[in-house]
Amino acid sequence: MATNSTSNVIEARDLRKVYKMGEVEVEALRGVSFDIRRGEVIAIMGPSGSGKSTLMNTLGCLDRPTSGEYSLDGESVASLNDDQLAGIRNRKVGFVFQSFNLLSRQTAITNVELPLRYSGNLEGRRERAIEALKAVGLGDRMTHRPYELSGGQQQRVAMARAIVNNPAIIMADEPTGNLDSKVGKEIMTLLLNLNKEFGTTLIIVTHDPTVAEQTQRVIRLRDGLLDGAS
């Protein structure tokens, strides 16, 4: 474990990921190392096929690297099993997806409560969900279902869901990709506000240079390697 683990929320050392596609082995990450400080706002950019998604999945604990060290919020992740990874995702990572990924038949508040259901700590979950929805400005839409909400509102519900468990990091994968530019701007402002208000580390995967401009640092990937880091 690195000495400055208190200030670094993410420490990645020589991350490698190899996919086997039948006979062919594809190296998606070929030795990536970087740190992310607590409370930082980072953009990950790169053309398709650069290993961007693989890196995001690894950082979000959805997948394990083939080799290398990765520690998230002081916990070494590379050697954990599936259920332990699920626990880490639940407690330390908030996800915001391009396509929102809400449960379509459930109300906004039930959607926000979802991570709390899997955390085992059910006490006061309704209150915490209400709080999170208020934080994203949807205090008046709590019982609406996704199809009764606009795209921007749906993404806000997703953001409330991401912050409800007080995660160490929020992983946003093209959060504005499915929204028009005006709404996209609002969502970006809101994400940055959450970062300011709660001090949550924010990692945004994006194609959009105007989104990247608003972050403090950009990690660029090319062919599975860092491309002129920070």
Add this chain to the structure above:
Amino acid sequence: MSIGRAFLEALESLSGNKLRSGLTVLGIVIGVAAVIAMLAVGRGAEASITGSISGIGTNLLFVFRGNQDDSVRNPKPLTMSDAEALGDQFSAPSIEAVAPALQGDATVAFGGEQTAPQLFGVTPDYFQVRNVTLAEGELITEEHMLGRASVVLLGPEVAETLFGHPDGVTGETVRIEGQPFRVIGVLESKGGGAFGSEDNQVLVPFTTAQARLIRRSSSDRVDIIFVQAVSGDVVTQATEEISSILRTRHRTEVGADDFTVFSQQDLLTTFQSITGILTVFLGGIAGISLLVGGIGIMNIMLVSVTERTREIGLRKALGARRRDILIQFLTESSLLSLIGGVIGILFGWLISFGVGQIAAASGTAFTPVVGMDAVALATLFSAAVGLFFGIYPANRAASLEPVEALRYE
């Protein structure tokens, strides 16, 4: 996550696709209803057969000539003196009464009508031993026996055939094998019995039958001896006593009896095992339809898992463990089969009730019995079917990789 919460969520998810869930449930409903109804019909058949056997006569034993596997050559016929020996209070204390009888076929005619019922030549003890009562008229008496009287008791079916009505025929004269017999009474209807219909028979005095209707090589000979045990508890002792007396009289070797003692208990056991097999058979066939219903559940759950791959991916991304997903899908499949089970039990009960009504309307006293054990069995079995056929799809859902599942279109 609480069970109640899981059920509520599963219910919500199932109600999202009502037609599909409904059709899946229908498969289980049909299976469970069939099992319940078939078991009930089997039970009812058993109860009705048991009842009609009990109606033959209480504590009744039958003694026939010959044994069941025909291993003894030239079995000695049963005789009137055998019957008298069985009636001896000292050597056979468990025996209450003995009624020897001759049995044969005879043509009975009245006017232009004729029929061929079973003919029994009986002694006055017969009525007590066989538990026979009359609808009208009088019983055969010692005087009839002594006088070899040409009198006859008609079974209700015979009376119906000859006269067109089963009553008011006492005093008429019928012809048996061409000889005139005076009708002195009509038997009470008993329904079907172990030896064909008890209603389709005629009874004449033993001596009359011996002399004029059923000619046997030896004049002393009888075809069957009906024995009444003192009580139901001593039927076994009575059997022993009969065997020992007849062995001595017939001088048979050990293990080579030339007669057979058959008790009503044996009859009951035989019929109970037959109806038992029948019930298992019917239940088994119905069970197959329950199995088919289970496969329906599995099919629908597999479709559902595929459709909801993204949802599963999302849940996993948000921290759902393998177990959480497994429980979610198992709850859905068990809920399907449980709902099907409950509706199926109601339906099965209705069907049994309907069968009972139809049987009653067609004149057969037959009541299907829906036992609590059948209900418990059906409930357990349907829940097990839901779990069993849910495991594979649920496992498939739980094993999905979150990355892959999220990417699924």
